[in-house]
Amino acid sequence: MKFALLVNEGPFTHQASDSAYLFAKAAIEKGHEVPRVFFYYDGVNNANKLSEPQADDRNLVKLWGALAKDHEVDLVVCVAAGMRRGIKDDILAEGFRISGLGQLIEAGLGTDRLVMFGD
Amino acid sequence: MKFALLVNEGPFTHQASDSAYLFAKAAIEKGHEVPRVFFYYDGVNNANKLSEPQADDRNLVKLWGALAKDHEVDLVVCVAAGMRRGIKDDILAEGFRISGLGQLIEAGLGTDRLVMFGD
């Protein structure tokens, strides 16, 4: 089955990004596909490559990037939400790309389930 | 009277930064001082100089910077909260500086009121 995910919050302040990541990982381990994760609202902050958590903490920016690389997950940051919040190519982490909201609707159309994580 | 402000949320998603800014402006107009605004939690995102809202929308990053310049407001971004969230010198907007949490306690001690804005 194909799952698309929508992530509405940045890392750390809310658990949303953690939950979405662990859901995606579990789905892939079960043999499902996660062709796209769309980052909207404060979710765009997941793509900030400057993020540097303490050594004993998880680094969600890198975890998402690795998942994308290993399992061909398309990580899309909403351009309008990102512009407002200062998430642009200058600081975009590896594995992410910036595109329009149409990519969210397209993911809703092209997958079996859209699952949303946020506050 | 001296007011210190604590801002816990970034611009746009929550109204906290708007409210804090308008409170600071009103306080200064009334003849009070606002020697320091401390940005903690997701509030560190107020210092992202890449933020580029639509033309008809307010730009809080610049509004804070202008307030700092015109009225000697010390805008302090928490270093630990900023590191986690990728707010570092590379993208620090004019008027802000990065420092430790001690600056929040110091502001609590050195002013008459600490007023907190957040989610």
Added chain:
Amino acid sequence: MAFEFDTEGVKKTFTFLNRKAPYGTIYALEVLETVLITAAFEQHANIVFIDDGVYQIKKGQDTKAVNMKNFLPTYGIIEMEKDDADEDEDIDMVWRIIVEKESMEARGLTEDDFKVGVEVLSSAELAEVLDQSDVVIGG
């Protein structure tokens, strides 16, 4: 790795669930941006207002003194999209703008308080609509 989905001829019902008050958070505005995109894909849409979301379409919003963008005019655009879809037989797209009666009444509002024309449904009726959605997006 711009992934290509095969969405040719796919038709789904999107439900946009608005549960949050306007201005305190940006969810109202950013959900609206998503709704408008859905029109470009010619998809069915339920734009649903429940809980504090019913306040989003209250008439008379004036945001000058809070220095924020007024979201209200955008709902007018959504109503126009809906009307276009209703009237143009070439557009295979059904849009519904729905308010939950229980949420509305708890907040002391009536249909006359809203900026746009809405269908008022009971919780039980709305539960059926939600249950028949293919994709639910909200904030």
Added chain:
Amino acid sequence: MAFEFDTEGVKKTFTFLNRKAPYGTIYALEVLETVLITAAFEQHANIVFIDDGVYQIKKGQDTKAVNMKNFLPTYGIIEMEKDDADEDEDIDMVWRIIVEKESMEARGLTEDDFKVGVEVLSSAELAEVLDQSDVVIGG
């Protein structure tokens, strides 16, 4: 423009009001970091747990499967700071760790459920403590 405050000899009572559950949001952790800094300034502190904040100090937290940092050990450090302040006559600093009885009971918890020793106060008693604070920080 690193502003210099004159804080020499200033002594205030800081109240840290914890109202949010742990892990769903980071507030619990980042408030803790603030509490620890307060010790360095040798200030009075009330560390107060009300509403879902009482869950922050519930024993037995194991965060391995959610891949997050366990906040609980940090409360042990705070208890140590408090004990130091209580025992060392040279430190002019009073720290109190307080749980609101009504919040605790509504959540089916008792004092034994907590990782750290706490004072359990009624709403009315806690209202007095809050009212005598100079600075309230919380999340």
Added chain:
Amino acid sequence: MLHTVNKSPFERNALESCLRLAKKGSAIILFEDGVYGAMAGTAKSDMVASRTGDYEFYVLGPDLAARGIAEDQIIGGVKVVDYGGFVDLAADKGTVQSWL
């Protein structure tokens, strides 16, 4: 003290907790989404209306206007202030406690 509440009483428990823990005689200002707590004729109006004898209630006018709430829809005894009035309250009432 001045207590600030910025959350809708329909969505969150901030106002409820404030009214349980603010000492009688305190001032309470409702702002941002908190202003819905000051509206008359809602299922939550009684939370504030029943306590006007215990507290001084204020509501921020700019947040009412943004949300399309007219001043005649406000619970009796709740005073409307602007940002300057908010600052005055913070200056006059002592420590400020935010119910976030």
Added chain:
Amino acid sequence: MLHTVNKSPFERNALESCLRLAKKGSAIILFEDGVYGAMAGTAKSDMVASRTGDYEFYVLGPDLAARGIAEDQIIGGVKVVDYGGFVDLAADKGTVQSWL
């Protein structure tokens, strides 16, 4: 359908709204701070306990463990699942609706 609730029923109205608007027979999973809604013996336990005949309730084990809630503190009739179980529910129950 699968409904997801990630908020504490003490703090927010998400669970209440879900229980008002989810069609009978739906599955509901409580996760993140939503897991507090699955605890027995609290002032909010009845919200779920009284509806186990109307819905299939699930709760995410890793979120229970993080918060120090033992499985024997869970309301009877609520099933504990891991992330894999969450994925299975999302796959099996149809459209997923998140009550954020």
